[in-house]
Amino acid sequence: xxxxxxDIPNASMADIAFLLLTFFLVTTTVANDKxxxxxxxxxxxxxxxxxxxxxxxxxxxxxxxxxxxALLVEGDPYxxxxxxxxxxxKMFIQxxxxxxxxxxxxxxxxxxxxxxxxxxxxxxxxxxxxAQRAYYEIYAxxxxxxxxxxxxxxxxxxxxxxxxxxREGYPMNISIxxxxxxxx
Amino acid sequence: xxxxxxxxxxxxxxxxxxxxxxxxMLLFFFMVTTVMRDSSIMVKQKMPxxxxxxxxxxxxxxxxxxxxxxxxxxxxxxxxxIQVNDVFIEPKDIIQWVxxxxxxxxxxERDQITISMKVDSDAKRGIISDVETELRRANAxxxxxxxxxxxxx
Numbered sequence: 001x002x003x004x005x006x007d008i009p010n011a012s013m014a015d016i017a018f019l020l021l022t023f024f025l026v027t028t029t030v031a032n033d034k035x036x037x038x039x040x041x042x043x044x045x046x047x048x049x050x051x052x053x054x055x056x057x058x059x060x061x062x063x064x065x066x067x068x069x070a071l072l073v074e075g076d077p078y079x080x081x082x083x084x085x086x087x088x089x090k091m092f093i094q095x096x097x098x099x100x101x102x103x104x105x106x107x108x109x110x111x112x113x114x115x116x117x118x119x120x121x122x123x124x125x126x127x128x129x130x131a132q133r134a135y136y137e138i139y140a141x142x143x144x145x146x147x148x149x150x151x152x153x154x155x156x157x158x159x160x161x162x163x164x165x166x167r168e169g170y171p172m173n174i175s176i177x178x179x180x181x182x183x184x
Numbered sequence: 185x186x187x188x189x190x191x192x193x194x195x196x197x198x199x200x201x202x203x204x205x206x207x208x209m210l211l212f213f214f215m216v217t218t219v220m221r222d223s224s225i226m227v228k229q230k231m232p233x234x235x236x237x238x239x240x241x242x243x244x245x246x247x248x249x250x251x252x253x254x255x256x257x258x259x260x261x262x263x264x265x266i267q268v269n270d271v272f273i274e275p276k277d278i279i280q281w282v283x284x285x286x287x288x289x290x291x292x293e294r295d296q297i298t299i300s301m302k303v304d305s306d307a308k309r310g311i312i313s314d315v316e317t318e319l320r321r322a323n324a325x326x327x328x329x330x331x332x333x334x335x336x337x
Contacts, residue, residue, distance in 0.1 A: 010204075017207040024214035033240040033300060034333070040316060040325040117310030121251075121303045122232045124312075125331055129234040136236055147236070155239045178317075179309050 036128055038176075058101055059108045061092045063127060066182070067118025071127070082130040089134035093170070106138075106170045114177040131174050139166040223270045225302075227252035232305045233334035240328055245298050247285045251312060252304030264307040266315060275314040282322035295323065302330045 063085075064072040071078040073085065093109045095102035103109035111131050115124055133147070140150035143166040150166065153159045227250050240246050250267040254260035265272045268281050286294045299319060303312060319327065 014204045014207055017204055017211055021207055021211045021214065024211065024218050028214055028218045033243070033246065033328075033330070034237040035240075035300065035328040035330040036234055036236060037238050037240075037326070037328045040320050040327060042325070043320040043323070044317065045321070115309045115313075117308060117313070119309040120305065121307045121309065121312060121329075122305035124309055125232040125234050125305075125329055128329070129236050129331075132236045151236065151238050155241050157241060179313050 036125065036132060038128075055110065056104075059103050059110055061089060061103070061109065061111045063111070063113050063131070065115045065119045065123055065127060067116040069120055069123040082126060085127070085130045086133045086137070089131055090138060093134065093138065110173040110175055112175045112177065115179045117179045117181050119179070128174070128176075132172075135170065135172045135174075138170055142166045142168075142170070225250055225267065226256070226272070227254055227265060227267050228304045228306070229302060230305050231302070231330055231332045234329075234331040235334050237331060237333055238328075240298060240300065242296075242298075245289065245293060245296050246300050246328075247282075247297060248300050248302060249315070250302045251307050251315065252302075253306065264304065264311050266311070275311075275318050278315060278318035279322040282319065282324045286324070296326065297324050298326045298328060299324050300328045300330055 062072075062074055066072070073088070078085070089111060092102050092111075093106050095104075095109070096106070097104045111134075113127065113131065136150055137147050139154075140147040143150060143153070143162060145153070153166075154163050156163075229250065229252055248268070252264055252267075253262055254265050254272075260272070266275065266278075267273070273281060282297070282299075286297055289297060301312070301315075316327070319325065
C-alpha cells in the first residue's frame with residue numbers, strides 16, 4: 001500500500017515571506033553615523049597649573065560667538081558667509097610669515113574658538129565646520145584630490161600613509177576654549 | 185489549407201515559481217542588516233547641518249550620547265538633558281558611564297572609544313561643554329558631533 005505523502009501547501013509561502021519582508025523593511029533604519037570628528041584635549045587636571053604659554057597675537061585667529069549667536073572674528077563683528085570665513089582661515093594658515101599681522105607658519109598658526117554658554121549648538125557646528133573645512137581643503141590640495149575624496153581617505157584605516165602625508169606640516173590647531181558665562 | 189498559419193498561442197506569463205526564492209533572498213538581506221534599536225530616544229533630535237562630515241568607521245567602538253530638550257516637557261521640563269542608553273544622567277555621572285562602556289570593549293582598544301554626540305541644534309553650548317569636560321576626565325577624547333549633510337553653495 002502506497003504511503004500517503006503528506007503535502008505541505010506551499011502556495012502561501014510567498015505571502016508569508018512577503019509579510020516578514022515587509023516587517024523587516026519597516027523596522028530597518030539605515031544608520032547615518034556621520035558628523036564632525038574632534039579630538040578633545042587632555043583633562044584640565046592633567047595640565048600643569050602654572051603653565052603659561054605666550055602665543056604671539058599674530059599666530060592666533062580668534063573667533064568668538066556670543067549668546068545671541070553673533071560672531072566676532074579677529075575682534076571685528078562678522079556677518080559674512082561661512083565660505084568667506086573658511087577662505088579667511090585658509091589665508092591665515094598659509095600665510096607663512098608674508099603678512100606681518102598674520103601667522104608665521106602653518107605649524108604655529110592656531111584657530112582659537114570661544115563660545116558663550118548660551119551659544120546654540122547649531123551655530124557652533126556651523127563655525128566648527130567652516131574651520132575644519134579650511135584644514136581639509138588644504139590637506140586635499142596637498143594630496144591633489146577633492147575635499148570630499150580626502151575625507152573618505154581620512155576615514156579609511158588602510159590609507160593612513162596618504163592621510164599622514166597630506167597632513168604633514170599642517171597640524172589641525174583648532175582650540176576650543178571653555179565657554180564664557182557672560183550671557184550677552 | 186490557408187497559406188497563412190495562425191500565430192501560435194504564445195503564453196505571455198512571467199514565471200512565478202522563483203518568486204519565493206527572490207523574496208526570501210530580500211528577506212534574509214533585511215534580516216541581517218536590521219539592527220533593533222535598544223533604546224528609545226527621549227529628547228528632541230534635530231541635527232545641525234554641516235558640510236565636512238566624516239563617517240564613523242568602526243561601529244563597535246562607537247557609543248551614543250543624546251542631548252536635547254526632553255520630549256515630555258511637562259514631566260522633565262524644557263531644559264536640555266543628557267540621555268545615555270535609556271536614562272537621563274547628570275554630567276557628574278558621565279565618567280562612570282564611560283567606564284562601563286569601555287569595559288564592554290576589548291582591552292587594547294579601550295582608549296579608542298568614540299563618543300557620538302547626538303546634540304539637538306537648539307541645545308546650548310553650556311551643557312555640551314560640561315559634558316566635554318567630563319569626557320576629557322574619563323579619557324574618552326575622540327568625539328563626533330552628529331550632523332546632516334548640507335550642500336555647499
